[in-house]
Amino acid sequence: MLPEIGQVVLAIACMFSLLQVVYPLYGIYAHQQSAIESAKILTVLQFVFVALSFIILAYLFLVNDFTVAYIATNSNSAMPWYYRLSAVWGAHEGSLLLWVLLLSMWSMAVALMSKRLPVESVARVLAVLGLLSLGFYLFVLLTSNPFDRTLPYFPVDGRDLNPLLQDIGLIFHPPMLYMGYVGFSVAFAFAIAALMEGRLDSAWAKWSRPWTIAAWTFLTLGIALGSWWAYYELGWGGWWFWDPVENASFMPWLAGTALIHSLAVSEKRGVFKSWTVLLAISAFSLSLLGTFLVRSGVLVSVHAFASDPTRGLFILTYLILVIGGSLLLYAVQASKVKSRGRYSIISRETMLLSNNILLIAALIVVLLGTLLPLVHKEMGLGSISIGEPFFNRIFTVLIVPFALFLGVGSLVRWQRQNLTDLFKPMVILLVVSTLLTLVFLGTLASHFTWLAVLGIFLAMWILTGTCVEIYLRSTHRFSLWTGMRKLGNSHWAMTLGHAGFAIMLIGITMTQNFSIERDVKLSVGESVRFEHYDFHFDAVNDLQGKNYGGIVGKFTVKYDQKTVAVMEPEKRIYNVQRTAMTEAAIDSGFTRDLYIAMGEVLPDGAWSVRVYYKSFIRWIWFGPMMMALAGVLVIFDRRYRVKKVPESAAEVI
Template sequence: MIPELGFLSLTIAMALCLLLCIYPLWGAHSGNLRLMRAAPALAVGQFVFVLLSYLALVYVSLHDDFTVAYVANNSSSSLPWYYKVTATWGNHEGAMLVWVLMQSIWTALVAVLSKSLPWLLRARVLGVLGFLGVGFMSYTLLLSSPFELLLPYYPVEGRDLNPLLQDPGMIIHPPLLYMGYVGLSVSFAFAIAALMTGKLDNTWAKWSRPWTMAAWGFLTLGITIGSWWAYSELGWGGWWFWDPVENASLMPWLVATALLHSLSATEKRGVFKSWTVLLAIAAFSLSLLGTFIVRSGIIVSVHAFATDPARGVFILGFLLTVVGGSLLLYVLKVSDVKSEGRYQFFSREVALWLNNILLVVATLIVLLGTLLPLVHKELGLGSISIGTPFFNQMFSILLVPFVVLLALGPMLRWKQNQLKFVFNKYAFALVLSVIIGAAWLFSSYETVAVMTFVAVVSALWIVLTSLIDIALKFKGTVNFAEGWKKLTLSYWAMIAGHVGFAFVISGVALTSAYSVERSVKMEPGESVYLNQYEYRFNGVYALNGPNYTGHAGEVTVLKDQKFVEILHAEKRLYTVGNQFMTEAAIDAGFTRDLYLALGEQFSNGAWSLRIYHKPFVRWIWLGGIIIALGGFLILFDKRYRRKVTIANTLNNKNGDTNHAA
């Protein structure tokens, strides 16, 4: 009964979403205020029924209902309850239902929190979101339903959840990533609605910006936690592999970052309007492209869902419809969009524009490196590989100009600047960064590669220019409290984003240059040394988990004969699926990680172990969290929380609706 109720709830949600797609758009076109006012109720209604559908899937998973094919294929009775919940997004059908749930959440939030918008814009935004919801729900109901039954014959035990997904990181990584992916649909909807109304003014940018920032924040957290999961769970000691699925999440993030900067210029100066709209379309289009890559079965990845071709064709068709339709509307309307502000070459506007160009170029590099091997193979030209060296080299080339603009941007004023005034502050920060960076690196390491030095100096440069800018903002204030009140949360969000990025690039540079590893064969009682640490192998003991057995190797870590930590690296056998998994042991620190993985047993009782010393790897994820928190901080800026009252009247002739919200 519960699976049938889940499917029925999703069907009702689909019907409401179809009405949400039709009523407000037709009402905006015809000037019918009654139809437009139906949109918020429809948006909330479809969310309620999608939520009921998802709760039904959670219920059957928690109660081990193996009559449901999805539960039988992705869960088991011995699975801990929290991983049974995780199993609801552990494979394709459940993940799509979660995607639909996220889409309904964003749509309902827009309906509830956008009461101050003019009805024309509000109705069209909700109508576009309704159209997207129809597409995703149709796909889920027709091709990817998680409620298919195995009656009358069903197994008495499930196949268990993929052991790779039985990790705390996978409890929070996919929902955060989906919230980011789907959240970009709100930016897309605002852009399309603005094109429909023909009013791409500062108000549109102001309303769109917090939604974009929220989606970008979730996407940043999702990528960050996904990187940490890959590092801690896969047992390779790496944090990013340039996997096609990883690239699929990075591309919309890069474009969304460009969109945020462009929205800032559009909101405050009325410039880059058409470019901003194009970025909003591109960001969500790349989210859909990522969905196609992950769920079409065209790539092989530990992250991908291998599915049948019919699903890939549907997603590709929906992708072409959304992208093609939005670009056609853009071409038809872009000639009416004109920027208002004027500025000179040496200004913040130009810095933001150049920043956007570099981010788009980076996106194109990732897109090329991800899709070219696939296209090459599909055309029958053979297999080619574009791997880590290509991406690393191309991003290294882009790093310096990007950092220059990132550090320079906060110091520049809108419209125009005096070169001498900015150069003095900029040059001082650069010289100080070089001195600190050289002193740090050359006193800590025997050799320093050029790119490592450049990356560390760049990170220091960003931090120092940010501190100088803060000091200048506080200059002339009576006390700290007065200076603090002068600065908006948007400003602190910008500072957090830049400082967080500095942590990321320094962490990437240092861990890439100075990580060391050693594979050893050890018997109990033996010791090995790596980077001034002694690893003493104590032996192996048996494991008995809720749904697995195995062995754990115990290693005592010492430094200068002083105790540091005891590491327990595990080799698990998940009994239901008869799958082996390596669980690395990690002693995490602010400046280094000690990473240990247990290998195979030899005939003489010895075991193979892999030992890694990973300096500053935690800075990568610390930086990602700081960046994301900066994004969420802007949501509390009073400019975006202030209720705006707009006098609206309905004009049936031209459909221009302005009413008091």
């Protein structure tokens, strides 16, 4: 009975999303205030019913109701309860239900937190969000219903969740990633509502900016979590493989990064308005494209869930309607959007525009590198592979001007910059960055490579430029400490975000250039030694978990004869699917990780073992955490908590 109730309340939520589209827009057309104001109530009701549907599905997983086909396929009674709960979004149907739940949650947040916006403007925004929800409700109900039954015959137990997904990282990674994906729908809705009204000024950028930064923050954390999961769970010690599904999340992040910077310029200087609207459309469109790539079955990946062509056709149609419709509206209305500001070639506006262009260039590279093999195969031209070497080379080229502009951009004034005033800070920046690079590599690097010098120099350039900018800004009118205390949240967010990018760049550079990897054959009692570390293979013991068995190795690691770690990598065999999984043992440190993964047992009783020394790899994830914290600082900036109620829609949208 509960599955039927879950399906009914999901259908009711779908009906409320339809009303959320039609009734408020009718109210605006007919000048009926009650219909306009109903948008918020309908949005809240939609959330209540879809949340109830999601809770019912989660409960059915917890009680092992294998009469539901989705649960029978993706769960098992032997699984720990928290993996049964995360299995709700562990495969196609549940992940789409999570998508619509989060979309309704974002919509409700807009409805409840937009009291200072004109009612008509909010109604338009909520109507656009309702239309997006309606498409996904229809997709779930018609092609991907998580409540379909297996009756009259049903299994005694389930087939189990994919062992790759039975991990703490996959409990949090998909919801965090989806919060970012879906969050860009708010910026999209604000942009479409503004185009519908035909009015767009800097106030629009002000109101949509915190929503956009919130989505970007979640997406940043989601991508970082996915990278961390791939590092320790897949057993190969890598953190980014340019997998097509990884690229599907990276593309909206690139567009979102360009968008949040463009919004800042539109808000402060009243320029880049048309470009900002186009970026808002692009960021969410790329989120939908990522959904199509993952859910349609056109990709083969450890992340991809669906393989039904009907679903792919539905998403593709939805994608064409949303993206095509929004771009058509943009083409019709963009000519009405006028930028009032002026700026010279040497100005902060130019710096931000240059970095925006570089971000979009990177986005196009990722888009082409991801889609070209698919198109090539569909055209009958055979299979081609575009992998890590291609992307690494292109991004090495793009990162140089991007980092140089990023380091000096904050030193350049808005509107116009006198080059003579910039000469002294630039000399300081160059000298200090060079010295820091030499000291850093001379102290912490094991050998010399030009790529390492370039990467560390760019990181130091950004960090030094950030410090110089804080000093100049703080001492402009006050003493250093007094001036620093007077800097607002947005300024510190900029500083922290740029520093986080530099930290991540250091991690990438050091990991790529100074990591050491050894695939060795070891018997119990033997050792392997490199980088002053001695890895001694002590023993192999049996392993028994709740829903898996296997073996666990024991390694004692010494550094110059002193024990620094005892590491126990595992080789698991899951009982139901009989899938072998590698669980790496990792000894983490501030400047290095030691990484051991068990391979296969060889005919002579020895084992193939992967032993890695990963230089500065944790910094790859420290950086995004700092960038996400920067996003939180902007969201809570007091400028976005103004008390003035706009007198007309033109002041906001």
